[in-house]
Amino acid sequence: xxxxxxxxxxxxxxxxxxxxxxxxxxxxxxxxxxxxxxxxxxxxxxxxxxxxxxxxxxxxxxxxxxxxxxxxxxxxxxxxxxxxxxxxxxxxxxxxxxxxxxxxxxxxxxxxxxxxxxxxxxxxxxxxxxxxxxxxxxxxxxxxxxxxxxxxxxxxxxxxxxxxxxxxxxxxxxxxxxxxxxxxxxxxxxxxxxxxxxxxxxxxxxxxxxxxxxxxxxxxxxxxxxxxxxxxxxxxxxxxxxxxxxxxxxxxxxxxxxxxxxxxxxxxxxxxxxxxxxxxxxxxxxxxxxxxxxxxxxxxxxxxxxxxxxxxxxxxxxxxxxxxxxxxxxxxxxxxxxx
Amino acid sequence: xxxxxxxxxxxxxxxxxxxxxxxxxxxxxxxxxxxxxxxxxxxxxxxxxxxxxxxxxxxxxxxxxxxxxxxxxxxxxxxxxxxxxxxxxxxxxxxxxxxxxxxxxxxxxxxxxxxxxxxxxxxxxxxxxxxxxxxxxxxxxxxxxxxxxxxxxxxxxxxxxxxxxxxxxxxxxxxxxxxxxxxxxxxxxxxxxxxxxxxxxxxxxxxxxxxxxxxxxxxxxxxxxxxxxxxxxxxxxxxxxxxxxxxxxxx
Numbered sequence: 001x002x003x004x005x006x007x008x009x010x011x012x013x014x015x016x017x018x019x020x021x022x023x024x025x026x027x028x029x030x031x032x033x034x035x036x037x038x039x040x041x042x043x044x045x046x047x048x049x050x051x052x053x054x055x056x057x058x059x060x061x062x063x064x065x066x067x068x069x070x071x072x073x074x075x076x077x078x079x080x081x082x083x084x085x086x087x088x089x090x091x092x093x094x095x096x097x098x099x100x101x102x103x104x105x106x107x108x109x110x111x112x113x114x115x116x117x118x119x120x121x122x123x124x125x126x127x128x129x130x131x132x133x134x135x136x137x138x139x140x141x142x143x144x145x146x147x148x149x150x151x152x153x154x155x156x157x158x159x160x161x162x163x164x165x166x167x168x169x170x171x172x173x174x175x176x177x178x179x180x181x182x183x184x185x186x187x188x189x190x191x192x193x194x195x196x197x198x199x200x201x202x203x204x205x206x207x208x209x210x211x212x213x214x215x216x217x218x219x220x221x222x223x224x225x226x227x228x229x230x231x232x233x234x235x236x237x238x239x240x241x242x243x244x245x246x247x248x249x250x251x252x253x254x255x256x257x258x259x260x261x262x263x264x265x266x267x268x269x270x271x272x273x274x275x276x277x278x279x280x281x282x283x284x285x286x287x288x289x290x291x292x293x294x295x296x297x298x299x300x301x302x303x304x305x306x307x308x309x310x311x312x313x314x315x316x317x318x319x320x321x322x323x324x325x326x327x328x329x330x331x332x333x334x335x336x337x338x339x
Numbered sequence: 340x341x342x343x344x345x346x347x348x349x350x351x352x353x354x355x356x357x358x359x360x361x362x363x364x365x366x367x368x369x370x371x372x373x374x375x376x377x378x379x380x381x382x383x384x385x386x387x388x389x390x391x392x393x394x395x396x397x398x399x400x401x402x403x404x405x406x407x408x409x410x411x412x413x414x415x416x417x418x419x420x421x422x423x424x425x426x427x428x429x430x431x432x433x434x435x436x437x438x439x440x441x442x443x444x445x446x447x448x449x450x451x452x453x454x455x456x457x458x459x460x461x462x463x464x465x466x467x468x469x470x471x472x473x474x475x476x477x478x479x480x481x482x483x484x485x486x487x488x489x490x491x492x493x494x495x496x497x498x499x500x501x502x503x504x505x506x507x508x509x510x511x512x513x514x515x516x517x518x519x520x521x522x523x524x525x526x527x528x529x530x531x532x533x534x535x536x537x538x539x540x541x542x543x544x545x546x547x548x549x550x551x552x553x554x555x556x557x558x559x560x561x562x563x564x565x566x567x568x569x570x571x572x573x574x575x576x577x578x579x580x581x582x583x584x585x586x587x588x589x590x
Contacts, residue, residue, distance in 0.1 A: 009478045013469050016437055016482040017459025198445040199454035201434070205442055208431035215391070215429065216443040217417035217504055218451060 020196055030275070031185060038177045045173035047289065051282050052180040053241045058265040058277025059184075059191060060234030065263075066271030067195060068227050069207030070119060073128040074135030075235055076258035078108040082236025083243040083253050084142060087155045090244070095160035097168065101183065101240045108236020109229050111138075116228040120221050132256070139254030154250035168245055176245040183241060184278075187234060191274055194230070203227055264307060342405030344369045344538035345421065345508045350389055350399035359385040360396070361562040367508060367538045374541045374553035376573075378582060382562040383542050384426075387510055391423050392416045404507060418447070420507035424497045426516055426542075432486035436477050436496050439485065440468045443503035467503075475499040475529055491522025495529055508538045515548055527551075550574070558582075 038048055057079055064070040082104035089100050118130045142149045149155065161167050168176040194200050205213040206220050214220050243249045252258070261284065262277075269280025284303070291299035343366035352360040359382045367373050377383050388394045390401055392413035400409045403419045411419070431439050444464050445451045459465060472478045475495045480488050485496065494514060501509055515526045530552060533539060543549050549556065549570075556573045558565040560582050566573070573579055 009473065009481070010465070010469055013437055013472070013481055014459065014465060016435065017441065017465065017468075018457065021457045193457070194454050196457050197454045198442065198451050198456065198458050201438055201442050201458050202446065202451055204434060205431050205439070208433055209429055212425070212429035212431065212500075214412075214414045215417060215423060215425075216500065217414050217446045218442075219414050223452075 027275075035181060038174060038181060042174045045177040047285065049173065049177040049180050049245055051285050052177065052184050053238050053245070054262070054265060054281035054285060055278035056180075056184045056187060056241065057235055057238040057262050058269070058281050059188060059274060060231045060238060060277075061262050061266050062271055062274055062277045063191060063194075063231040063234060064228055065266060066273070066276065067200065067207065068203040068224060070224060070228065071124045071127050072131040072259070073256075073263065074131030074133070074259050075231075075262055076254055076256070077131070077135035077138045078112060078232040078235030079239040079242070079258060079262075080135075080138060080142065080251075080253035081108045081111055081232075082239030083249045084149055084155075084239075085236070086240035087157055087243045087249040088148060090159050091155055091157040095158060096164075097159055097162045097179065097244050100159070100244055101237055104240025104243070105233040105237040108239065109233035112232025112236075113225065113229040116225040117221075119228060120224060132259070135254055135256070135259060139251060142254060143251055149249075149251075152251060154248055156248055159244050159247055180241050180245060183237065187237060188274065188278075191234070195274060199223070199226075264303070267307065268310060341369055342402070343367055344371065344404060345390065345540070346402040346405075347386075347390065348400045348402070350386070350401070351397045352385055352389055352394065353397050359562055360389060363399075363559070363562075363564050365557055365564060365567065367540055369507070369538055370536050371538045371555060372541075372553050373539065373555045373557065374543060374549045375557050375559060376543065376546075376549055377559035377565075380561075381559045383559055384512075385562075386559065387423065387512060387542065390510065391421060417504055417506075420505070421510070422501040422504045422506035422508070423510035424501045424512055424514060426512040428493050428497055430485045430493060430496060430500070433484050435480075435482050435484060436472065436488070436499075437468055437481040439496065439500055440471050440503050441465075443500050444468065447504050471499050471503055474532065476525060489522070491518050491525055494518055494522075494526055498526075498529055498533075502533070502537075506537055508540065509533070511539060511541045511543075513543055513545075514541070515543070515545060 038045060041048070057075070060078070061072065061075050064072060085107035086100035086104035089103050094100070115134050118134070119127050143151060159168060162175065162179050166172065166175040166179065168179055202213065202218050202223055205216070205218060206223060210220055239253065242253075265280035265284045266277050267280070268283050269276035269278065287303060287306070288299055291302050345367040346365070348364050350360055350363045351358070363386060375383060375386070385394070389396050392408070392411060392415075396409065400407055402408065403416065403421050406419065408416050408419060434442070438458070441458060441464060442451070444467050445453070445458070445461070448464070450456075450461065450464075469478075472481050475498065477492060477496060477499065480492060485493065488496065498511070498514060511530070514530065515523060518526055527548070541549065541552055553570060555567065556570055557567045558573065558579050565578060565582065566576055568576070
């Protein structure tokens, strides 16, 4: 169909389209550093585990908010569902962690699929309210059905060994962190692949301009339902991990503050490039730990301040600052870098 | 004879008491170069929205190549061969032209839902992106975010994107609107080079452009089709002069 053209254009085009496909060294360093932290600081395994799970949760929000531009203020619904599904399964005697993980993700995905159509109409405010409403309803259902969920007492249960080999939980904090790490890494790699596929590109198109995305023949509603279901599965997996590694679930998993916190984490780390949720989760939890040990009552003040500064100053500008400094002192080098 | 590329039959649309489109019937032949003109408020935008399925008609039907698409969504109509550009750019500011075009092409050939393949690994799609970039003079900017492109280039991308869906009918909504004079020639050249087998309906205020481009002109006034005909007939029509050309210095 097309005659051979100047190969220069073709080469640039291919390089451009593939530019994000290969794992770059900062990414590899990032993952090795996380792994090293688990191995080097076994006494901190519990908090690292918490960060990893929060990171997975924030990643799940990034799939809909960062990639697709769909806001949610009720993502804790899926965290809670995944956690309770895994916990109930374990309490019935099916204690294998992998099974519970898959079950938790699947239950959350089903509810995600069922509620996704509610997000197709209306604007952001509608979506915020709908997602919030769904999470409130699910929390109340968990509260009312104490025969299944343990109600306000929550559920205690014991969990099997990962792959039948590695004990997790209070006796195996480091194993628990390694387990969470493995799950996070695999699910991250899948999300990364997804984001670079034509499907992921279509999600970006929906985020950037839903009207035009539809005008190109993209079935925008079906794409939104699909990614919302995937996102719910990710949040469900995070919930299952949380339940399994702490061996307790309680109603606060459905709480509004969980939904708000995960949004904060993602905003702090930056939405849309997948690492933001992980970085944000680490920053959020470490900050909380450091500040709350210094001033236990006021740590939220400092988180709030950080958030206001971040949003007003603009992350773009903060990220650009070093480059602009360089440009100030070496204008020619900077210009060459751009060209 | 072949079915018209696009046909409207008795299209009607009310907004409350306001009749925005009133019993409009017309046909666009395969490969036609047709223009739709009319003064501001004539209902051109409503008519486009009815044809493309953005809004549903109160009464009447729309056919693409003889098939009734009245109940289909706008994205389904795109897949059946009806594509459009927008008067105000509707692009993807953070995506590059290469990504935007690749998106439209893979959507068209059914690989748009591939979730496990890195975009840009199908040689046929990459070759087609390259072809479109070259035809619209966008190859230098292929890896720039769309928002950084000059306005004229964005207008060209607007048309290239619509063409990437391989339409049978293309609705061009004021393609030259707001383009500075020095970039205007690029738009005109791009319009002249559109594939001859694609039927085109040009919605335009610029009479020079309309009379240069179209071999058939439809005149819409107050939601109704006033008349249709060859450019010279329209130019000579007293009623058209009265309602439209009379107000416009270009006439």
